[in-house]
Amino acid sequence: MRSINLSRRSFLSGAAAASALGVMALSGCAPQAEPAKEVAETGTAPKEVVETIDTDLLIVGLGGSGLACAVQAALDDTNCLVIEKNAESGGNALGVEGMFAINSSMQKAAGIEEITPAEVIAAQMEMLQYRPNGAEWVEFCESSAANIDWCLEQGVEYNGTVDNYYTGLLHTFHWFKEGSCSKGYVPQMTKRAEELGVEVRYNTTANELILDDSGAVCGLYAIGQDGEILINAKAVILATGGFCGNPDIIKRQGWNTDDMVCLGLNGTGDGFNMATAVGAIDDLANASQSICPTIPAFPVTDYKADPYNPINGLGGIATGGPIMWVNETGDRFVREDTTSVMAPSSASIATKRNAATYCVFDQNIYDTFFGTTPEAQAMFEESITSDNGYSLYSSNDLADLAQHFDMDPENFKNAVARYNESCKAGADKDFLKDPSLLIPVEQPPFYIGRMSYVFYFATGGLKVDKFQRVWDIDKQPIPGLYAIGNEGNNHYASVYTINIPGTAFGHQVNSGRVAAQQAAKYINS
Ligand SMILES: Cc1cc2nc3c(=O)[nH]c(=O)nc-3n(C[C@H](O)[C@H](O)[C@H](O)COP(=O)(O)OP(=O)(O)OC[C@H]3O[C@@H](n4cnc5c(N)ncnc54)[C@H](O)[C@@H]3O)c2cc1C
Incomplete structure (x- = not known):
């Protein structure tokens, strides 16, 4: 079978091109920027802040899940800001080929017989030794057809083929236009976010979450092109892509990283590191990986x-x-x-x-x-x-x-x-x-x-609930903190299965939408 449609060379050159493009801020700024030089102190080191920004919702990362989240937040009129460390949107989603759904309008049009959630869930749970939270799978499967329609409404383009991705058990893989998210999803969703007035700060890297006295997340520090930025936010959603580009974390996950090649370079483990630094449970033991042996x-x-x-x-x-x-x-x-x-x-x-x-x-x-x-x-x-x-x-x-x-x-x-x-x-x-x-x-x-390995992507590391809230070591949600996409995916519990194709990206869309809606409720509560 073929697991991805992206050469390492094209992937790396894409990343290099991205960093050469410079700032591409979208129009229609929702939050109010307050340029004010001040010195703040939190956690580890004093900060020299060159700019302070206030927003209700801060989304960190504008890849596959961050795009869905930003569009959903904008549709719900949530005051939000997105920061993205690269010079353009997409992240590792630029290498994605398709996404999961059952009983979608496209499957019906293709004459694919009804697939029950129980078929999918049973296949997953057995392979995963009944370790994931099945309730999350139920919600995920039942939302999947609506997620395809929602993507179509936002302008996402598929090529019309729904299949089993070579070897999968069921025909659940909805191929994007030209077989690539870089053609059918990322440009369309980036444009949609722009139309809806989402402000995106590119070349801006989140590096430290801030808690208030009650233990709720109330913002973070980021590094922008001019220096340290303090972003005050009522809720923060980590859409940072996981830790597939961070050999140190992969090693902690149990892999021998000697000679390992990491392909998903955009997932640098920042979300995991930032969240665990403010008390999130380290769930690396249950994190899964898409990894292939090589010599x-x-x-x-x-x-x-x-x-x-x-x-x-x-x-x-x-x-x-x-x-x-x-x-x-x-x-x-x-x-x-x-x-x-x-x-x-x-x-x-x-x-x-x-x-x-x-x-x-x-x-x-x-x-x-x-x-x-x-x-x-x-x-x-x-x-x-x-x-x-x-x-x-x-x-x-x-x-x-x-x-x-x-x-x-x-x-x-x-x-x-x-x-x-x-x-x-x-x-x-x-x-x-x-x-x-x-x-x-x-x-x-x-x-x-x-043998060594090529590491494509990781899911999990943080423990989230079905509302994408990040849990602390007492298995309680950290108020105001959410994780989505690979960063907030506990669907696999150690083995990335691929027996039901496209579930990773299906989750990027679903978790992005769920977290935007849940965070809005939290902000307004
Ligand atoms: C090559 C490849 C092919 C894949 N193909 C498929 C497929 O066909 N179907 C499928 O279901 N799944 C696939 N996957 C798995 C998964 O769906 C993708 O990894 C997907 O891109 C994950 O989405 P995400 O939003 O979690 O991360 P990403 O899309 O990588 O987005 C994360 C974003 O966060 C940004 N970021 C990270 N840290 C920071 C920070 N500190 N501050 C600001 N921004 C930050 C990154 O720059 C990036 O833009 C594939 C994975 C890879 C690597």
């Missing part, structure tokens, strides 16, 4: 041009299947075809608790499954030569293979022998891997690759 020796997968490359693509060497996986002690630890059972990004969860994970294969496996074209062979040869044994190594001797990566050679050889017995018996005696993928590792030269 550092190979080029990063070009998901736009060549997603299924047999060497470094989905279904390539690192992503499981006919190879053997071993951990740091040289032991096999999971069936390697978990990628057939779950999306590759979810399957790699099995490697999370290893100190190191390795792919092992022989010449026969390589020839049969990977080195199948001259281009693939050239990529492999070039990779193994330039890598010089750092992450990819070949030898005619299994013991040498193990010693190269500091594994006990006897234990490793025993593990290979045990695996080969399963292969020859046509039955995996340990993990019930699909017999058609049980290929013995017996024909030299042998190969071993040390």
Whole structure:
């Protein structure tokens, strides 16, 4: 399957272009700016404030969820300000392809049979070991058709295709125009926010929340182009995209980040860091990730041009299947075809608790499954030569293979022998891997690759309730603080499933709308 339609190169150049564009403030300013130099003090360090702004609602981040939130707030006549650290809107949503809904007008037009919320929820809950809050899924599913209609009303454009995104269980994936949020959602919603008079301050980065004496959030400090800004707000909504671009937080989530490539660079973990600094519960243990195994020796997968490359693509060497996986002690630890059972990004969860994970294969496996074209062979040869044994190594001797990566050679050889017995018996005696993928590792030269990861995005880290209110360590909402989008998504509880396609972005729209409405009620209460 293909999980994203964005090459790392195009993603990075998009981000660079964004930062080169400069300020693009929208017209129709709702809040009153009060330029006044003052010195304020909070929490950690004294601030030299060059500007103070008052608003009712402050939305931090103008990506997928921030756009939905800003438009909903404006439609409800809520006095609001948006700050965005980049020079333009979109964030990681620029790489998104489509969104979830059931029983939408588009599905009906396409003749797709009714899908009950219970079908979706049961599929999610079983895969997630019944850990998420099912009540949130009920509300999310039941709002999804209306969210599509609402997006259409705001001018969002889809390409008319609703499908199961290659491998999903149900036809819930509504593709944006030209298969990209950057064509069908971000420009349209940015324009809509502008029409509705939302003020956006670009190149402005939130960095510290402020609490009042009662413990309610009453604003934050941000860095603008001229220096520190104090923004007084009755409620703050964090739409900051999660922590997919922050290796330090990813490491705390339990991943080995050596050689990891982070693709969702706009999600720098600012929302998580700011919220936990004012008492939000650290829920990283339940955060989920979209992450795909790779081997550092190979080029990063070009998901736009060549997603299924047999060497470094989905279904390539690192992503499981006919190879053997071993951990740091040289032991096999999971069936390697978990990628057939779950999306590759979810399957790699099995490697999370290893100190190191390795792919092992022989010449026969390589020839049969990977080195199948001259281009693939050239990529492999070039990779193994330039890598010089750092992450990819070949030898005619299994013991040498193990010693190269500091594994006990006897234990490793025993593990290979045990695996080969399963292969020859046509039955995996340990993990019930699909017999058609049980290929013995017996024909030299042998190969071993040390696995790393490409990290696309994370959801969660903060705990929110169904009103998107951020909880403190006593599981009580912090008054005035909301999190939406990836930052406020507890739908998955450790595994990003993708078995029901598009639910992440479906949530960006839904949570943005819900939080805008809930914050308005709070502000007016
Ligand atoms: C490449 C890619 C493809 C994806 N494709 C899909 C898909 O097809 N379908 C799907 O359902 N999901 C998909 N996802 C998952 C998810 O829907 C996206 O990550 C989505 O963009 C998340 O929306 P968001 O609003 O949470 O974050 P973003 O869209 O990233 O927006 C966050 C915004 O906050 C800003 N920001 C961050 N920190 C600060 C700060 N301190 N101050 C001010 N601004 C700040 C950022 O600059 C950014 O603009 C994809 C993710 C990636 C990375």
